[in-house]
Amino acid sequence: MNYKELLKYEKSFDPKDWDEMEDLAHKMVKDMFALLKDIRNQPVWTQPTDDSKGAILGEALPIEPKNLNKVYQDIKENLTPYYKGNIHPKFWSWVQGTGTVSSILSEILVAGLNPDVCTGDHGAMYIEKQVIDWLKKMMGFPNNASGILVSGTSTANLTALLIARDKATNQVVRKQGMLEYNSRLIIYTSTEAHSCVIKAADIMGLGINSVTLVDTTSEFQIDVQKLEQAIIEDRKKGNVPFCIVANVGTVNTGAIDPLDEISKICKREGLWMHVDGAFGAFAKFAPSHKKMLKSMNAADSLAFDTHKWMSLPFGTGCLLVKNKHHHRNAFAIQPDYLQVHARGLASGPDPIFNYSIEMTRGFRALKIWMMLKEQGLNKIGEIVQQNIAQSYYLGELVDDEELLELVTPVTMNIVCFRFVPQEKMSEEGLNKLNREIVVELQEFGCAVTSHVYIENKYCIRIANVNHRTVKEDFEDLVKDVIRIGNTTKNIFK
Ligand SMILES: Cc1ncc(COP(=O)(O)O)c(C=O)c1O
The missing domain is CATH 3.90.1150.170 (Aspartate Aminotransferase, domain 1)
Known part of the structure; x- marks a missing residue:
């Protein structure tokens, strides 16, 4: 290959015609605003037609470029009319946030600036740090707590359980694995808990059966007596209880577990208290529920989604951890290529990869930052x-x-x-x-x-x-x- 010949015609993905792209961008934003402005008069859900599915699924792998105006036409024909419905006022399925108009704009900025918010001395690192500080304040966590933005509560729960495991096992499992630890680690939660707690135990290699699903009362709250009994029985068997996952807003009925009692059990038994507050944590800001959730900050860790009751775009979950050191100890790793420098771009705050499952991470924080400032x-x-x-x-x-x-x-x-x-x-x-x-x-x-x-x-x-x-x-x-x-x-x- 003649490299020098090739380099005579260097290319990039940037548009040839920036003005044409700008016009298209205005059109897209205008169309999206028009859709949302009129959404009440549209059906909540329209099943994708066979033609629209065929047009998407049957298309050959694009080899040659296509004008983006034409690509947008495909979107308008085959995607936009078949939106999921959660943008509509009559959508109340699962627990899905509605989205906001200003999030359209924040997504443009996120994609435009496109930072990897993982490490380094750049603006996005400070926006994320500030957002975590605000979320700690909102949820009543102390200033010196830590936090991480993740894809959603499933990942936040998994992250919390990993931290709890490492604290309980004094890092033995992190370093040597479960075989060396040689005892069964047990998580407790109610039968009403979200299935992602069980999935987390599976991913961690603890096994699905290491989650004890405790019966609930007639109000769908964990039965505290049965919980205490289960812990006693596990200890007798030589198992090692290490965490209780309390629910603040169960997925089925919105039940809130008795946080004060769970906190007392955790303190007495030396267990990690994690709260799954995927959507329910936000009830704290409603005067009707504020008192009921006042002990939520007794938890060692709290998971919630800003993409549910705060209406932000999907992929904006959060985990707060009271003891920053436990959080860091579970994830910190220091390869040479990620060394932090005293100056330059590779300096800046403690890298987020020391607190995170992910390495490269998108700029979730900007959407939250803009929403909090705007609203x-x-x-x-x-x-x-x-x-x-x-x-x-x-x-x-x-x-x-x-x-x-x-x-x-x-x-x-x-x-x-x-x-x-x-x-x-x-x-x-x-x-x-x-x-x-x-x-x-x-x-x-x-x-x-x-x-x-x-x-x-x-x-x-x-x-x-x-x-x-x-x-x-x-x-x-x-x-x-x-x-x-x-x-x-x-x-x-
Ligand atoms: C109580 C509860 N926990 C966890 C989850 C999982 O959250 P995500 O889908 O953001 O991972 C949900 C989802 O609805 C939920 O309602």
């Missing part, structure tokens, strides 16, 4: 409180309807109910009927809910973290559920 904590709290109030309102609407059954009392932002026709119907028939209602709500584009089984009853489940919802949306939902229930009930008799 302020008070407004975030008001939205959280509004969503809780709307959920209680929906609970009352359901209670007032003869054909609807509120399956669990509303305690926060989750509402679980079902349609029960006057005609007698088996439990199996009711389950099938309610599943049909959930699917038809989606297919008609009226609303997107998810489902949960409570004592084998299939329930329509609303998780309300939606800043675009207004109370009339729940009035419509109740009407739509009853209408679909009445028109389809005969199929399932």
Whole structure:
């Protein structure tokens, strides 16, 4: 190969025509704003057509360049109309943040500046440090605590459990592995905990069975007596209890475990207290729930997502750790090529890779930083409180309807109910009927809910973290559920 010949025609990915690119950028932002401005008048969900799926899935690997205007045309035809729905005011499925208009702008800046926020003396490192400091303050963690932005609560929980394991085993497992440690390490959480806790135990090599799922009370909170009993039994067997994962907002019903009691058990037994507050941690900013969550900061670590109740783009989870040294001890590693220098770009704050599973990391912090500055904590709290109030309102609407059954009392932002026709119907028939209602709500584009089984009853489940919802949306939902229930009930008799 003649290298010198090749280097006569050096290329880059930059546009040939910057003005054309700028026009397209304005068009994209304008289109996105138009979509969001009018989203209430659009269906909540539109199933991708066979043509749109075929156009995406059947396309040959692009070898030659295509004008970006044409690429955008493909997006407008085959992607935009089939959005997931969580941007819509009538979307209450799983626990999915709605997104904000200003996040569109922060994503542009993140991609434009494109820093790897891992190490070094550059602006993004300080934005991340400040964001962690703000999040610590928001959640009542001390100034000298540490924190890390991660993809989501699944990763935050895994990160916390690794730190807890290393503290409990005095680094033996980190250095020598489980074989050398030679005892079974046990995590406790309730049967209502999110499955990512079990997955974390699996990834850590502890094994799925090392998570003891403790029964809950009728309020779906961990049964503290059973928890204490399980710890005693494990110790008798020679197992090593090391962590309790308390839930602040369970995924099924939004239940909050008794934090004071769990904290006492952890102190007495020498266990790490981790809180999974994926969405529920934000209830702290609602006056109605503030008191209930006042002991959340008793935890050794707290996981939550700003992409749920703070409406930020996905991929913005957080873990806070009270003892910075335990956090650092679990991840610090110092290869020569990552040596920190006294001056220059390779200087700066303690590298984030010393606290993180990831090495190269995106600029998650800017989105949080911009949102906090733009909206302020008070407004975030008001939205959280509004969503809780709307959920209680929906609970009352359901209670007032003869054909609807509120399956669990509303305690926060989750509402679980079902349609029960006057005609007698088996439990199996009711389950099938309610599943049909959930699917038809989606297919008609009226609303997107998810489902949960409570004592084998299939329930329509609303998780309300939606800043675009207004109370009339729940009035419509109740009407739509009853209408679909009445028109389809005969199929399932
Ligand atoms: C209580 C709880 N924990 C953990 C998770 C997992 O969070 P992520 O999807 O951000 O990893 C969720 C997701 O909804 C959740 O509700």
